[in-house]
Amino acid sequence: MAALCRCRHRWKRNNCLHVLTRNLTGKYDYDLVVIGGGSGGLACSKEAAQLGQKVAVLDYVEPTAKGTKWGLGGTCVNVGCIPKKLMHQAALLGTAVKDAQKYGWQISGPICHDWASMADAVQNHVRSLNWGHRVQLQDKKVKYLNLRGSLLDEHTVRGLTKAGKETLLTAKNIVIATGGRPKYPTDIPGAMEHGMTSDDIFWMKSSPGKTLVVGASYVALECAGFLTGIGLDATVMVRSIALRGFDQQMAGLVTDYMEAYGTKFVKECVPKRVDKLFSGALQVTWTDTLTGSEHKDTYDSVLWAVVREKQGQAGSRAPVELLKARGDRGQYHRCLLHPSFRPCLPPPFPCSFLASLGARSRSLSDFVSEDGRSPGQVCQQKHGRKHNISTLPVCMRTVDALVFLLSALYTSTWVAQSRVFIMLPSLVVWSYGDEGVGAGGEWSMPRHHRDSVSTASVTRPPGSVRSHTFGCPGGPMGTDAQLLITSCSAGRAPETKALGLDKLGVQLKKESGKIIVGADESTSVPNIFAFGDIGEGRPELTPTAVKAGKLLARRLAGHGTELMNYDNVATTVFTPLEYGCVGLSEEEAEERHGKDGIEVYHAFYKPLEFSVAERDASQCYLKVVCERGGDQKILGLHFTGPNAGEVTQGFALGLQCGATYSHLLQTVGIHPTCAEELTKVNITKRSGLDAMVSGC
Template sequence: MAALWWRLRPRFRCEPRLRCTARALSGKNEYDLLVVGGGSGGLACAKEAAQFGKKVAVLDYVDPTPKGTKWGLGGTCVNVGCIPKKLMHHAALLGSSLKDAQHYGWSISHPVTHDWSAMAEAVQNYVKSLNWGHRVQLQDKNVKYFNLKGSFVDAHTIRGLSKANKETLLTAENIVLATGGRPKYPANIPGALEYGITSDDLFWLKKSPGKTLVVGASYVSLECAGFLTGLGLDTTVMIRSIPLRGFDQQMAALVTDYMEANHTRFLKKCTPTKVEKMGNGRLRVVWKYGDSGQEETDEFDTLMWAVGREPETKTLNLETAGVKINSATGKIIVDASEATSVPHIYAVGDITEGRPELTPTAIAAGKLLARRLFGQSKELMDYDNVPTTIFTPLEYGCVGLSEEQASDRLGPDNIEVYHAFYKPLEFTVPDRKAAQCYIKMVCSRAQEQRILGLHFIGPNAGEVIQGFALGIKCGATYSQMLKTAGIHPTCAEEINKLHITKRSGLDPTVTGC
């Protein structure tokens, strides 16, 4: 009887080397939500969905860099972005504070030196603690975690591939893509891939990078070059066109001016053409000047590429599921609700077209998406007036429109720009240079002069801009800002005292209290 049952049993045909899914056998999906990508946006979405009692899983897998660098759960921000960057930036600021301290009466023994290995170990250990913390949080919220690289089999099925090439199929009613992005390597430059690193490697170096060339004009380039210089390293930045494209260009120029004044070397309008490894272990980089075509060369211990980032979408097999991308950028096209071209497939964070590549927006978008899917919410993510800060040696924080954007949208005659150069009180005793400490408020000239954008260069820019961002989000006007009492003595109070317009042509330098 048993032998007869075996011959008559139903047969389910599976794709070769894959196990049959629960959906194939029962017609139901295993999970209510499956998140592909364990970065800030994906984790936020998964944990929020689990709060509603849903069955949730997260797939996350980090492909090692060409240099073999790899890390744990948490995505770019935790492992190779915001967190290690801010800590190393702070390490560099402490070096500046040591110099200032002597003017305030502190006795500092000389020579003052920095130990990269000690800093790196401390930063990397903290990052590893965050990796572990994320795993514990997922477990506590009953979110299933898979260390697998995901790709589509069909619109409801994800193939997960382990490091050992073991395959697992997972099915879900809803799928969220949050795989983030990775740094680009330049094409057609001999030696670029073989000998260069990216920010994905820099934060995990055990030993000092030594004399370093950073190629690129992005905030990643300037932030990394800034803290490398601050740590006492010989650092050069190579820029092909303009710094901080997409940001207010007056502010960008002030940021780079300050860096140059504080010993970061800049090679402007230059393009690298070749990288070679010398017998002494150093890298010989050849470049050309754009204007003249003149060729020059120098040797460096480390070459870091910071020429942009690209979304991690190539291996997702999106075409199989019918998910559309922008072919020019590789990013996934989404609507206001983060939905892709396939109704039950969503995307958040750096892989989405037209969204800011910022951790807080990815987290907020992920949470709101989960609430709409499972909590009967209708609230959409608002991407207007998102504040951000670039952690260069002199920090640059901003919210809203740049002066160029406001002028393009409203016309130059319809905006008013209030501005001021100021000197932080803390800079006075050590007589630190403060020529680039600058504030700009861009307003509409109509009615009460609504604030369209606020730009601040100076110490603790992120802490300053965060509070003002709320006011601008709520439609604050210039007249309301004037009526707000400042906190004295602070750098932030200079915003409340802005009264000189660019249109007036008057000197905007603050001369006293």
């Protein structure tokens, strides 16, 4: 044993001397080492090798909590785009078989689906892609190492095998492209023990059966959609809004279609616990966020596609009266803070306060004016002192329940040599009992006053994040509750924890854990670069990672200077009714240009294929968001319908080239197609005219 220890010590010492010598002489083992064998990492490594660089790529897949693991290729190939699209296709084929009977096809017997056959075919295809990637790396002379990579310094990568054997590699440049993995909500008992994620469902050998999908991200809706499409019982539990970050009108059409075709939705609810019954079924307990009532149901599988992470605790006890509001359109206000909502910004501390006549109390009347023309005021406790802060003016005639933002996260930045504080628009807090819930949804309150500070529109401001607790002196007639700050993410966490970045000084975004990168994908440490899902503010899309990786490889090899353009990147949500988009959502366009600064052309249409099959086309819709003045430059294009990805892809080129509404009308469409409706759209939302397409 002593001899073995001496050998190990000698090996490590020699290895360290070897690395030190290489770093001092500037002679490295490789020109480039890439950590991460996903689509982006592979594209970067192969491109660099083609340009004459000596390249190594490290990739290691940590098994999921369920023990699921896979081969080379990353999320897209193994547990994302590829298997998802194939299972989506399986669901579409089921619908096509049903439609076929209307077209004269004689089908005898019931139509049924066999999960095992589909899964076997999909998994075999994925394995063929795994093998293909390894062959391509070998052909291009890229060294592939199945090692868990971490950084020792700006030129040294440590690789560990599953057994713990260490290998050190030195490189002139290091690229991090590790992507992200789904996360379980750790505050929900039974979530990890009895649940699964999108990293598991595509590798299941047997049917998941009756499935609860928790979350309403695109991953959640796509999974629920294909499960329903192949004949399974699927339910989506939505805490606030569906498809956060997408155009909310289009998101509503997507979920309406899913609901009409069999997917169940449990809305404004949050899960509390998952228990496994003696029968093997999973009993899920959840709470209705509007009423506070508790409900239960049993499922065969629970798929987590959204997670709520506690970012910290902002105060011990805070008064709460009501946790909901009703807007002037008669619907429950599903969020306290819409992504486009901005409080006015009287420095240094912003917060918001809404109240109604029905929820008035002596303490409240001191802070909210009845006509809504004057800002309400709240008191902030800080170091034993009280500060009155002007906030959102609210017309009290439009609400009939109390909404109080108990706590807020804000970030600081510099504007015109003055330090201002900006509330993070995607983070909002309210609490009941010990359950904190993030906010989201449709803003149904009157338009608020906008402060003249231009930074009010900043969505990802720089600076450190802090938290504060706000409350009324004496409190509204209320219930004491524990206040927790919570945030909502798409259910994926960046793979950064095991990389050793903190020791090197690589800056991370505290809230997301992602690496802060520049326009050239550089990090805060020279010679270390990062791109793809791991980069802060970067779209979590395979094509952008592939393109960014190739451009980075060219720059590092001295064969180009082009930077990745992340604007106007098209994407598609592969739900039963597909949704494709490129450019700004209507909400984003209105936020940037003002409601009077945009023109929205829209149309409801019926695909020809739906007519003979007698399928409902109520949610087949398109809209083109344009600047209102001048040539009416197109800001965003949105489409729900068959083959939405194929339709949207071509229009993405137009937006990259600065297409205008006039260009769209000058384009001759292909008849009869769904895409041609975009070349004929001429009804504006502003006009109020019927947008239903009729005839040619």
